[in-house]
Every structure is written in structure tokens, then in C-alpha cells.
Amino acid sequence: MAKIAVLGYGVVGSGTVEVFYKNKENLEKKAGEPLDIKYILDVRDFPDSPYADKFVKDFNVILNDPEISVVSEVIGGLKPAYDFVKSALTAGKSVVTSNKELVAAKGAELLKIAKEKNVNFFFEASVGGGIPIIKPIHACLEANEIDEIAGILNGTTNFILTKMIRDGIGFDEALKTAQELGYAERNPTADVEGFDACRKICILASLAFGRHVYPESVHTEGITKITLDDVSYIDSYNAKIKLIGCVRREDKGEISIGVFPAVIKDESQLAGVNDVFNAILVRGDATGDVVFYGKGAGKLPTASAVVSDIISAVKHSDTSRSLTWADSEQTFVRPFEEFTCANYIRVSIKDSESAKATVKELFGDVEYLSTKGSNSGELAFVTDVMREKDALDKCAGLPDGFGVPVRIRVLDY
Amino acid sequence: MAKIAVLGYGVVGSGTVEVFYKNKENLEKKAGEPLDIKYILDVRDFPDSPYADKFVKDFNVILNDPEISVVSEVIGGLKPAYDFVKSALTAGKSVVTSNKELVAAKGAELLKIAKEKNVNFFFEASVGGGIPIIKPIHACLEANEIDEIAGILNGTTNFILTKMIRDGIGFDEALKTAQELGYAERNPTADVEGFDACRKICILASLAFGRHVYPESVHTEGITKITLDDVSYIDSYNAKIKLIGCVRREDKGEISIGVFPAVIKDESQLAGVNDVFNAILVRGDATGDVVFYGKGAGKLPTASAVVSDIISAVKHSDTSRSLTWADSEQTFVRPFEEFTCANYIRVSIKDSESAKATVKELFGDVEYLSTKGSNSGELAFVTDVMREKDALDKCAGLPDGFGVPVRIRVLDY
Secondary structure, three states: OEEEEEEOOOHHHHHHHHHHHHOHHHHHHHHOOOEEEEEEEOOOOOOOOOOHHHEEOOHHHHHOOOOEEEEEEOOOOOOOHHHHHHHHHHOOOEEEEOOHHHHHHHHHHHHHHHHHOOOOEEOHHHOOOOOOOHHHHHHHOOOOOEEEEEEEOOHHHHHHHHHHHHHOOOHHHHHHHHHHOOOOOOOOHHHHOOHHHHHHHHHHHHHHHOEOOOHHHOEEOOOOOOOHHHHHHHHHOOEEEEEEEEEEEOOOOOEEEEEEEEEEEOOOOOOOOOOOEEEEEEEEOOOEEEEEEEEOOOHHHHHHHHHHHHHHHHOOOOHHHHOOOEOOOHHHEOOHHHOEEEEEEEEEOOOHHHHHHHHHHHHOOOEEEOOOOOOOOEEEEEOOOEEHHHHHHHHHOOOHHHOOOEEEEEEOO | OEEEEEEOOOHHHHHHHHHHHHOHHHHHHHHOOOEEEEEEEOOOOOOOOOOHHHEEOOHHHHHOOOOEEEEEEOOOOOOOHHHHHHHHHHOOOEEEEOOHHHHHHHHHHHHHHHHHOOOOEEOHHHOOOOOOOHHHHHHHOOOOOEEEEEEEOOHHHHHHHHHHHHHOOOHHHHHHHHHHOOOOOOOOHHHHOOHHHHHHHHHHHHHHHOEOOOHHHOEEOOOOOOOHHHHHHHHHOOEEEEEEEEEEEOOOOOEEEEEEEEEEEOOOOOOOOOOOEEEEEEEEOOOEEEEEEEEOOOHHHHHHHHHHHHHHHHOOOOHHHHOOOEOOOHHHEOOHHHOEEEEEEEEEOOOHHHHHHHHHHHHOOOEEEOOOOOOOOEEEEEOOOEEHHHHHHHHHOOOHHHOOOEEEEEEOO
């Protein structure tokens, strides 16, 4: 009999308990032994819950109960989750978590403790919600050298961009709709500024390349500056704007990593990912491109990933032996100004012919875009692949009359 | 040190050896111990191969060598693969295979032997080539009751259909192109008649629903009767024709299962899967729809899945405890005439108004389709959801003047 504690009875926590009891019989068959949730930790009272007798307010009750072998942390945030998880692992209990902030900030340290204590630390639910991605990268694509990972990792921003593209409404209005539907928080910063996607690509990068990538080292841009003008030009390029988190293996043991809105051609599997859905593309040297698609958030999808990790932890999967990454050296993440990609650029102009001559001089041959709403006072074009630094320099080198150029990176997935 | 034998040095076998030695160092880290391929079994000689000293022609050399703990069967077909695999498992060696014919025909028996002998029988490469799908269904989506699985499981037919849709060429010409490019065999029957896709959906169904589904019990249709007229009408319906293998949980512990060309709306993630790519949609009660996409065949993608299974087998993953399905009872697969879906139907007509009256009488309200090439001598429409039996009866009930109706099922994924 394996006894489990669930920390936090919010959206994911209550979903975890719900999925667990709904499929308990099946889960026990898969785990190979009886299972039960013994404690649910929450500061609030739930007197009317069918699980009322399981609620505790003091984490030490769980920590000091030798019967508890698996702790499921679904509180979110660093405080108090980090202390709870660290104590649980140190006490020889396996931990599963949906907490991307925790894994992105403390993954290397917590995995190290788990290894020393010969217990598991699993976090499938921290990236992609219900989409299996951590385990498949770790246990299915292991015969590959992974060259790149690129993902639509945040459902809120993908919903907003989808609304803008489909309904032709601006960012502010689309955000408001997302908030009304409960897809965006009242304070949407973590989503719309790319911080949430940043944590997730850090976790995937750490997993794929074996060294911890900290969010602070990742160039991160959100979608707040995307305009309908750009949506329209990019539509004429047979492409979509998506908020992409991507990491790429470079030479000398380095990686390039970033989160930013990007132009994705329609033939890419990522271009057709709409609304709150997420998708993650993994490019391996043997498999080529593999894409995982599904609901990246939500109560039951996320809970499903948490419960699956609970079963894996109960089965004492030998994953703990190999699921690990080291703390990283400064030099591991290449400066973002070395990142290479093509660029969509939109500038103000006065005279088309002379402007095109200036563009050619600076950027070489480019592909000009047009759109229904294109006006004679601007030019939009797509450049060849170049270094970020060169793109910045060239944009800075545009004469005064060009205004402040809008630039969106073009990725090839 | 784990010693491995590879049975068969064809496309997948040579790929397996290549991927293994290319990433050996990394694989050993993941397996937690040194690894080597000791034998390669093939009836042919490869005197110039760098692995010439590993070749053997007699399977008994492998079977009787106690050093061999993992056997990788990549010969294909039932004979002699079935005997080899059965003997290896019986002798207490783990087996990994890419052989869909073997798993679809003998999976339950071989899994039973593996369990009795406490060894592993893995077959990730048998479905979806390099796409992780067996392990994710088994070890990541286990907290779900799986309601449906639907997949584009055969790259050859998907390439042919993509050619027909994109280039407007007929089936015969598209098949010829596929053969010239090496995507279709000289005898393309197994692909174009749906037999290959049938084996794969049988494996997925057995895995998801816990009882062996034999290919003989599955309603299977190929794509040879698909015409450009239908492609064009279905295009006007904002949909694509795809060869789909699907299985659905029904009540009373039964499943519905079939392989047939189907109309898939463009907003589905399956509609955008083109060329030789495969994709598998898994609909779980907690996760909702999850889609796995990638190269469904090819030397290195398939080899990557085989090598990943080798590592899992070496790590003595505890999967053997739970990866299993029972031999099934007759009643498990519901008769296909009870299958329910909407239908695209195209008929010959003389007079549009009277024909529409007849259609309404038989099929109720339908959605009429039109197309650039639509001629006044025919009608195409999409019906409501109905039982297969009723669709057949209604089509049979059309008066003589309607000709032989073309019917393609419409699926909602």
C-alpha cells in the first residue's frame, strides 16, 4: 500500500484528487499495489468535501509520517513549495510537482537531492499540462542527440494571438476576452511578457542538454507589442505569429535559447496550433521532427500528468537513475546576440523606390510583403538568416525617415 | 555490461546498429552500464562492414549465449521472427521489435511469456516509427480512461493522398510517384489496402483497452477507390481525405474499430499531417485530445525507437509488470455495422430538385457540397451521424437513377 500526500487543494490539487479517485482501481493495477491519498495540505478548510478527514494544515504531519512515500506538490510558486519539496526529498519521500517556477529555479538542486536519497523527483505537469513531454524526451527519444526544441508553451498568449489573427481584434481587446473567459489572470504579466513560457523552455532545455538553464539567462520577450498590421502582413506571407520558446544546440557545447513572438510558416505543425492549445517540437538527429500537441493547462489535463507521475513514483521507476541535470556553467548559454534567424521587418517610409534602395544596401535581397491594408507609408519585408547582433545593427543603421522599425524573428520549424 | 543481439541487417537493422554506435557513450550513461552489440544475425554476408566480426547466420548461437540479455528483432514478418522472439523470451532474454505484423498477430502470447519469464517485450517502433506512442500511452496517459484513438498510421497512403489533394493527380499516378521515390513497394497492397494501418491500430487498441484485437476482426478499407472528384468536393467542405485507423470505447466493455479513408475537417490536427508523416490522436477523459506527430517510417526514425527500447530493456524498466494485454473474447469488438459517424455521399442524378427530395426522404436534412468541377449530373452531401448499417441501407434504398453512390465516412477529431 502506497500512501500519498497532496500539497495544495487549488485547481490542480483538487483535480489531482478527482482524477486519482475516479481511476483508482485502474491506477492500482498499473502501480501493482493498493494506493491511497492520506493527506491533503491546505490552509483553508473544506468541511463539506468528501475528503474532509484528509485535510491537514501543518506540513510536518506529512513530513514526519513514515507511511507517506509520495508527496505531490501542486501549490505553485517558490514559497513555501521549495521548502516543502526539499524537506520531503531529504526525508526520503518521492516528490511529483506541476510547479514550473520551482523546477526552473531549483531543478538541479532538487534532482541532486532526489538522486542522493534514491527517490524520484518528477515534473511532467510542469510543461505542457496534459501533454506527455518530459518522459518522452527522457525515455523515448534517448537514442537521439536533440538538436532543437521549439514550443508553443503558453496557452494564454496563444489564445490571444489566435483571437487577433482570426477575429482581427487588437491585443488589448483579445486580452480582455481571455480574462473574461478565465484564460488570463487579472495580472497577465507572467503570461503576456513570456515569463511562463521562459520557465518551461528552461526545463526542457535543462532536460535535453543535461545542464540547468536558469530563466535569468534567457532572452525573453512577450507579445504586447504585436499589432494587427503585423498580423496582416504575416498572413500574406502564409505564416502566423506565435509566441515561441526555443533552444538550439550550438557548437562548443553551447546552446542558444530564447522566448519571443516569431513568424512560423503555415506548413509548420506549430502554425496550426490554435486557442489555448500547446505544442512542442523536438528535433532529433535520428527521429527528425516529432511534435507533441494537446491542452497545455487546465484542471484535469494537468492533474492527469500529476497522477501519472505519482504512479511512476510508486512503481519506483528507475528513472531517478538517469533523469538528472547538472548545475550549469556561465558559458553554457550563448549570448543571444549570436542567435541566428531570418527577420520580418516593417518600417515607415516616404518614397518607396529610394527606401527599397536603402533596404537593399543594408539587408541585401529581401522578400517584400503586401497586405490588404498595406499603406504607401510603410514597407514590410523578410530578410535572410542573420545574427541577432547584425539585425540590431542594421535596424539601427536605418535613416531617420524609417521610424522605429518593427522586427519579428522568423523561425523555420 | 549488457550484450545485445540484432536480428536482421536490413534497413531498420543497419539503422539500429548505426544509431547505437553513434550515440553509444550517451546511451551507456542513460542505461547506467556499458553496452555492446555482440551479434548481428543475417543470412547474407557483409565482409566489408565495420561490424563484419559480429555477423552470425545461426540464431542458436545467440539463443545459447548467456551473455546476451537483449535481442532486437528487426527482420519483419512472422516467419522466422515469431519463432526467434518466442525462443528468446522463453530463454529469459528481453526482446525489442519493430515488427508490427508480429505484435498484431502474437502480442498477447509474447507479452504473457515475457511476464512469466520476468523479462521485457517492447515494440515502440512497431507503430509510428520514430514517434513515441507506445510508452506515452502506457506510462504517461495512464491516469486517463482512453475514449478514442485515431491515427494516420501509414506514410505511403498519406503521401499518395497528399499528392492527390495538392497536385490534383489521380490515385494511379500518385502511387507511381510514391513508388519512384521509394515510399511505396512494388507490390503496394499492404499499404494501399489498409492492412499495414490495420496492424498498427490493432496494437494501439490492444494497449489502450487491455485485450488483444486481431487484425481479422477489424473492418479495413484502403484508398484505391478515392477519386479526384471526391477530393474536390471535400476540399469545398474545408476538409481533407485521410486514411484513418480508429478505435473507440463503446458501452458494455466493447470497442468499435476500423481502418478506412475518412473526411477530416481542416481544423483537426490530423488534417494538416502531410506527405509521409504520421500522427496519432489519443482522446483521454482527463487530458482531452493529445496528438503525437512525426516520421512514421524510415531507417533512422525507426532505429531510434528500437534503440530507445533497448535502453529501457537494459534498465530493466518495471514496465514488464504492467505492459500487458489479455487474449480477447469474441465479443470485445463490436460488429462494424454498429459503428456511428456522419457520411459524405456522392450520387448521380438526373433532376436536382426531385433528387434532393429523395435524399431528404432517405437521409433527412443534409449539407450539400459544391465544387469548381461539380457537374449538374451529380449531387454530393454530408449526412448527420448514423449507424453504418443505416448508412448502407439508405444508400441501397436510393432509386436506380442515382447510380452506385460513393460514400466516405466523416470523422470528428
